[in-house]
Amino acid sequence: MFLKSRAILPGFGLSFGISLFSLSLMVVIPFAMLAYSTWGMGWKTFYSTITHPQVLSAIYLTLKISFLAVLTNVIFGTLIAWVIVRYQFFGKGLINALVDLPFALPTAVTGIALATLYAPNGWLGKWFNFKIAFTPIGIWLALVVVSLPFIVRAVQPVLEDLSVEFEEAAQTLGAGSLTIFRRVILPELLPALVMGSGMAFARATGEYGSVIFIAGNIPFSSEILPVIITSKLEMFDTQGASAIALFMLVISFVILFIFNKAQWLLSKRLGARV
Amino acid sequence: MTLLKKLSVLVIGASLVGSVVAQSAQKNFLNVSYDVMRDFYKEYNPLFLKEYAAKHNGATLNIQQSHGGSSKQALSVANGLQADVVTMNQSSDVELLESKGLIHAGWDKEFPNHAVPFTSATVFLVRKGNPKNIQDWTDLTKEGVQVIIANPKTSGNGRYSFLAAYSAALKANNDDHDKAKAYVKALFKNVPVLDNGGRAATTTFVKRNIGDALLTFENEANMAAKEFGENEFELVYPTYSIKAENPVAVVDTVVAQKGSADIAKAYLDYLWSEPAQELAASLYLRPSNPDILAKYKERFPAMETFRANDVFGSWPEIMKTYFADGGVFDQIQQP
Numbered sequence: 001m002f003l004k005s006r007a008i009l010p011g012f013g014l015s016f017g018i019s020l021f022s023l024s025l026m027v028v029i030p031f032a033m034l035a036y037s038t039w040g041m042g043w044k045t046f047y048s049t050i051t052h053p054q055v056l057s058a059i060y061l062t063l064k065i066s067f068l069a070v071l072t073n074v075i076f077g078t079l080i081a082w083v084i085v086r087y088q089f090f091g092k093g094l095i096n097a098l099v100d101l102p103f104a105l106p107t108a109v110t111g112i113a114l115a116t117l118y119a120p121n122g123w124l125g126k127w128f129n130f131k132i133a134f135t136p137i138g139i140w141l142a143l144v145v146v147s148l149p150f151i152v153r154a155v156q157p158v159l160e161d162l163s164v165e166f167e168e169a170a171q172t173l174g175a176g177s178l179t180i181f182r183r184v185i186l187p188e189l190l191p192a193l194v195m196g197s198g199m200a201f202a203r204a205t206g207e208y209g210s211v212i213f214i215a216g217n218i219p220f221s222s223e224i225l226p227v228i229i230t231s232k233l234e235m236f237d238t239q240g241a242s243a244i245a246l247f248m249l250v251i252s253f254v255i256l257f258i259f260n261k262a263q264w265l266l267s268k269r270l271g272a273r274v
Numbered sequence: 275m276t277l278l279k280k281l282s283v284l285v286i287g288a289s290l291v292g293s294v295v296a297q298s299a300q301k302n303f304l305n306v307s308y309d310v311m312r313d314f315y316k317e318y319n320p321l322f323l324k325e326y327a328a329k330h331n332g333a334t335l336n337i338q339q340s341h342g343g344s345s346k347q348a349l350s351v352a353n354g355l356q357a358d359v360v361t362m363n364q365s366s367d368v369e370l371l372e373s374k375g376l377i378h379a380g381w382d383k384e385f386p387n388h389a390v391p392f393t394s395a396t397v398f399l400v401r402k403g404n405p406k407n408i409q410d411w412t413d414l415t416k417e418g419v420q421v422i423i424a425n426p427k428t429s430g431n432g433r434y435s436f437l438a439a440y441s442a443a444l445k446a447n448n449d450d451h452d453k454a455k456a457y458v459k460a461l462f463k464n465v466p467v468l469d470n471g472g473r474a475a476t477t478t479f480v481k482r483n484i485g486d487a488l489l490t491f492e493n494e495a496n497m498a499a500k501e502f503g504e505n506e507f508e509l510v511y512p513t514y515s516i517k518a519e520n521p522v523a524v525v526d527t528v529v530a531q532k533g534s535a536d537i538a539k540a541y542l543d544y545l546w547s548e549p550a551q552e553l554a555a556s557l558y559l560r561p562s563n564p565d566i567l568a569k570y571k572e573r574f575p576a577m578e579t580f581r582a583n584d585v586f587g588s589w590p591e592i593m594k595t596y597f598a599d600g601g602v603f604d605q606i607q608q609p
Binding site for chain 2: 049052053054115116119120121122133134212213216217218219220223227230231232233234235236237238240
């Protein structure tokens with residue numbers, strides 16, 4: 001009973017039982033039902049459902065824009081984390097709290113706010129000579145907003161733990177600031193950055209509430225996958241909807257797995273903190 | 275239905291649609307309806323309660339309303355939401371409940387006018403002064419005209435709009451389906467945004483200022499024109515359009531279990547009463563009572579309308595031919 005011998009506090013059996021029970025009730029059973037209800041349609045129908053050109057185009061759009069949004073956040077999220085950790089300034093606490101706002105706000109509110117702002121007649125939208133709302137750019141914007149906290153909050157603690165001494169040591173050895181960033185800071189950040197990106201990506205691919213208000217939903221150009229799932233439900237095609245949902249889940253799972261693996265390998269190779 | 279299958283429908287429904295599976299209290303009376311009918315039933319319920327109390331020695335009821343997208347609501351009822359009555363915007367939503375055994379066949383004969391207390395029609399809402407001079411269906415496919423329609427895949431409103439456009443083209447081209455398809459293809463080329471529901475489409479048109487014409491129900495168009503500025507929009511009545519029928523039905527299995535069959539019947543019957551029909555007319559729904567329709571005739575200009583079922587067959591057939599995957603709507607969307 002090596003598990004018991006390692007625990008200092010008693011009660012492992014009971015707490016483990018409760019954890020397992022609640023986890024199954026909340027996560028495993030619903031997802032299993034998704035698989036179960038898809039099972040009945042057979043492989044052929046499943047394949048033809050997910051390879052429908054309109055579905056494929058939505059999958060491609062969703063993945064592409066999610067990737068671009070994460071990439072944006074890798075740059076700006078890291079920058080925000082850097083500013084919050086390394087500098088002292090007035091209103092730092094407020095900025096720190098603002099980062100979490102996309103988590104707390106109902107996504108529909110985010111979506112409506114963005115659509116109102118960036119519509120062709122909106123406060124911000126009217127200053128651009130190209131359309132933002134109701135195009136893929138609008139989707140990108142919504143995904144950037146909802147996935148921002150993941151990267152900032154993943155990078156922040158690592159940056160906090162990173163001592164300035166390393167950078168000073170590198171400096172005394174004659175390294176320039178670019179080299180310091182590339183050889184000293186980035187390797188430390190990389191595992192956290194990868195993990196944050198993975199979570200942000202998973203969140204972005206499944207995002208519905210905010211995107212629905214700002215996407216144009218025109219098939220083959222600005223239609224995201226959740227809209228196709230909704231349209232299937234509106235036709236009472238629960239099976240088709242769960243097939244696509246399941247497929248999306250598999251994609252997200254594979255991506256999370258790859259990110260986790262990459263993070264694990266990176267932290268092992270670099271000997272960095274996770 | 276096996277227990278497992280029931281459970282799967284329940285869990286999928288709850289997790290995907292986010293529907294509430296209510297184990298409602300027995301004394302409550304629940305009317306499950308679609309979202310734009312909220313205003314009507316909010317005023318109708320007190321009317322009915324007064325009538326009900328007068329007939330039953332001051333007896334009172336707790337009437338609850340549930341509103342949302344019509345098909346989503348139907349799915350919730352199919353998954354176990356304990357609705358006494360459903361008041362939907364399309365008979366396919368009631369037919370789903372019939373196919374699941376919750377409502378007996380022949381529900382559309384239990385009440386007058388195919389169980390439709392009042393109707394609406396698909397009309398155009400345009401900007402003040404009608405700058406693009408949109409008068410009829412053919413104007414919508416012109417170069418440079420932008421049309422806002424709700425997504426026919428996700429909304430009953432959009433389906434009615436699609437069928438109205440298609441049918442108008444059929445009529446103009448001696449029932450040539452190829453020409454009708456070409457027309458709707460050209461029409462949807464002019465659609466910059468496909469919103470998920472009728473209300474969202476209205477928001478896009480009136481608040482976001484996108485599009486030259488909004489295709490929606492007459493009552494919604496009137497409400498939008500009234501609520502968002504008296505002098506900003508005007509209604510255009512096409513010469514030929516679809517009659518949007520909003521059927522009502524008693525959910526037989528639920529009322530049998532709750533013992534509320536009489537209340538449910540009385541609740542829906544009262545929709546054909548004079549005060550209820552007047553209320554409908556005041557909210558720009560075309561009353562089925564001809565006297566009241568005549569009384570408000572300046573509100574409801576005469577237009578030639580058709581029933582979807584008369585032109586396109588039953589709703590399951592319509593859904594299969596036009597809106598299911600690979601149907602006509604999908605075909606015309608192909609680039």
